[in-house]
Amino acid sequence: MARSWRNFFRKTEEPEQENVQAAVEAEAPDSTADVPTAEEVQARRSPTPQATKVLEEENVQEPEALPESDAVEEASDEVASAEEQESRSGGWFGxxxxxxxxxxxxxxxxxxxxxxxxxxxxxxxxxxxxxxxxxxxxxxxxxxxxxxxxxxxxxxxxxxxxxxxxxxxxxxxxxxxxEGPVELDVSHKPTVILMVGVNGTGKTTTIGKLVNFLPGKAMLAAGDTFRAAAIEQLQRWGERVNAPVIARERGADSAAVAHDAVEAAKREGADVLLIDTAGRLHTKVNLMAELEKVRRVIERQLPGAPHEVLLTVDATTGQNGLRQAKMFNEVVSLTGIILTKLDGTAKGGIALAIANEIGVPIKLISVGEQVGDLHPFDAREFAEALFGEL
Ligand SMILES: Nc1nc2c(ncn2[C@@H]2O[C@H](COP(=O)(O)OP(=O)(O)OP(=O)(O)O)[C@@H](O)[C@H]2O)c(=O)[nH]1
Ligand SMILES: [Mg+2]
The missing domain is CATH 1.20.120.140 (SRP54, nucleotide-binding domain)
Known part of the structure; x- marks a missing residue:
């Protein structure tokens, strides 16, 4: 039986209201001046015709059958039972x-x-x-x-x-x-999840998929201000999953976007804030320093945050994934790994190398581009898929 989404999210701790309050009080008065309200965010969510064209040209994948915004809990139940059905028929495990x-x-x-x-x-x-x-x-x-x-x-x-x-x-x-602690810690209010990784490893699509399974109200932050159409790609996901997207213009400082987003999440009472970042090579010192700054800014705005720092690793890149995990972990202290593209030509052994050598648990795996292709990691199943009988 596949590990279920039902017990994937750890929600047991009390919300850290005091911390949030202290951070709000410590805030410089002008630092939230240009943070958009939820209404403004909603208003500017629609991609321009030009952006839509770029997205179409990029063949950005649209998620299927997404839940209504006010039915997230029910939706996750539906997903769980669909997952159970799939699991019974050997679907995604297959x-x-x-x-x-x-x-x-x-x-x-x-x-x-x-x-x-x-x-x-x-x-x-x-x-x-x-x-x-x-x-x-x-x-x-x-x-x-x-x-x-x-x-x-x-x-x-x-x-x-x-x-x-x-x-x-x-x-x-x-x-x-x-084996490791796979649960995603969403016990804080707001819980901040920072998504990091090398270019094209699946950060943005994973955010889009993950929102469907998250309990409560999600907010997204377009921290990839570098790649063309990256902001629009996230906004498109935001529309599909009914989550407001905090964004600045292309070329803006991504730490500033993160700052805006944490403030907006606190103000709007979001349960989970997912921050996208630009893809970067783990070997580029200046880009890694930029990421470290994003993390620092988040922590300053909300002590204890980011609560999860997740690295997407394209499983088809083999041993290079191990080096990526090592470097990203050194710079931003990862809390989890998401192995993507396991439906491709991945050999899978990288999961063992990462688990053994980095000591950061694999929390999620992705076996395709659709929403239902994201799954909580299950050590037993993975081991069986890797070494079980043909
Ligand atoms: N087959 C397959 N494709 C995937 C999977 N995860 C992501 N992709 C595809 O990989 C491509 C890149 O995904 P993105 O989410 O844009 O990757 P990213 O890390 O945000 O990329 P950058 O922002 O450019 O660094 C898209 O076409 C996704 O649909 C997966 O598990 N399997
Ligand atoms: Mg991206």
């Missing part, structure tokens, strides 16, 4: 498996062949072969060493003699490695 097909053909296919020849735990050649297979599927040298070391030891201790038992052990160990 997509994950198909998505990992290249991996499954290379990893599971090769593992099947290796496992078929497994005779005893002392067979050094067998373990070397397993290591090669894992390294070639993006698990990486370090994590492969750990995984195979543990497997070998346990297989020895438990006197494993059959290949199928060994596969079971492998799934178990991978699951343990992948």
């Amino acid at each position: 997509r994950l498996r198909t998505g990992l097909k290249r991996s499954r053909e290379s990893v599971v296919g090769q593992l099947n062949a290796a496992i078929a020849e497994f005779r005893d735990t002392d067979d050094e050649e067998f373990w070397e072969r397993v290591e090669e297979i894992l390294i070639s599927s993006d698990v990486g040298v370090k994590t492969t060493g750990k995984l195979v070391g543990e497997l070998e030891q346990e297989a020895l201790e438990r006197n494993i003699t059959s290949g199928e038992q060994l596969r079971g052990l492998m799934v178990e160990h991978a699951e343990r490695m992948l």
Whole structure:
């Protein structure tokens, strides 16, 4: 059974009213001067005909069957039951498996062949072969060493003699490695979620998809003031999911947008504020410094925020995803990873490398461009999709 959206959001803590109040009181009087009201935001949400054209040219994906704004709770129930249905029929899990097909053909296919020849735990050649297979599927040298070391030891201790038992052990160990606190912390009011990542990894579409599942009133912030049509892309999502979008003009300081947005979220009583940012290479020092500034400004406006800093990693980029996670984590302290494009040619092993080497939990996975393609991460399912029987 897939992990459900129902228990994905952690809402147990009391809203931090005192903090919010203190931050509001500490505010410089002119700092909110040009923050638009919700009405103004609503009024300027429609993309211009020109922007619409750009969006069409870009073939920006529109979400399907979105809920009414005043029926978010009910909608998430509907989504959960649709998800249950899908899960029963193997729907999105099937997509994950198909998505990992290249991996499954290379990893599971090769593992099947290796496992078929497994005779005893002392067979050094067998373990070397397993290591090669894992390294070639993006698990990486370090994590492969750990995984195979543990497997070998346990297989020895438990006197494993059959290949199928060994596969079971492998799934178990991978699951343990992948397990982490996946819940999204939305216990604050407002909860601020900052979305970061390399260009084209899925930040903006993930925000759009995620809003559908979030409890309460969402607000979006167009912090990508760099890429052409980025603001319009988010505004388009805002319209579809009935969430106001705080924006400034293209080229504006994205920290200023974040500032406006936090103020607006506090003032308008938004439950969750999702801040989009421009795609940036983890190796560009000045761009990473800019992101750090965005984070700092948010924290100054609302102590304790951002409550979630989520990194989108395109799973098809392999081991580079590990370097991205490392660098972004150093600069903005990630709270979670979203693995996207698992419906593509991803090998999937990067999930193990990230979980083991970065220590930041994978919280969500995306297996396509539609709203229903975003799912809470489930370590067991992922391990099975990766190493389960063909
Ligand atoms: N197949 C597939 N496509 C995806 C997935 N997630 C996002 N995309 C597509 O990837 C493209 C880029 O997504 P965006 O959300 O614009 O990515 P971004 O990180 O905001 O990009 P920049 O703002 O340019 O840095 C879009 O065409 C999305 O529809 C996924 O899980 N699977
Ligand atoms: Mg974007």
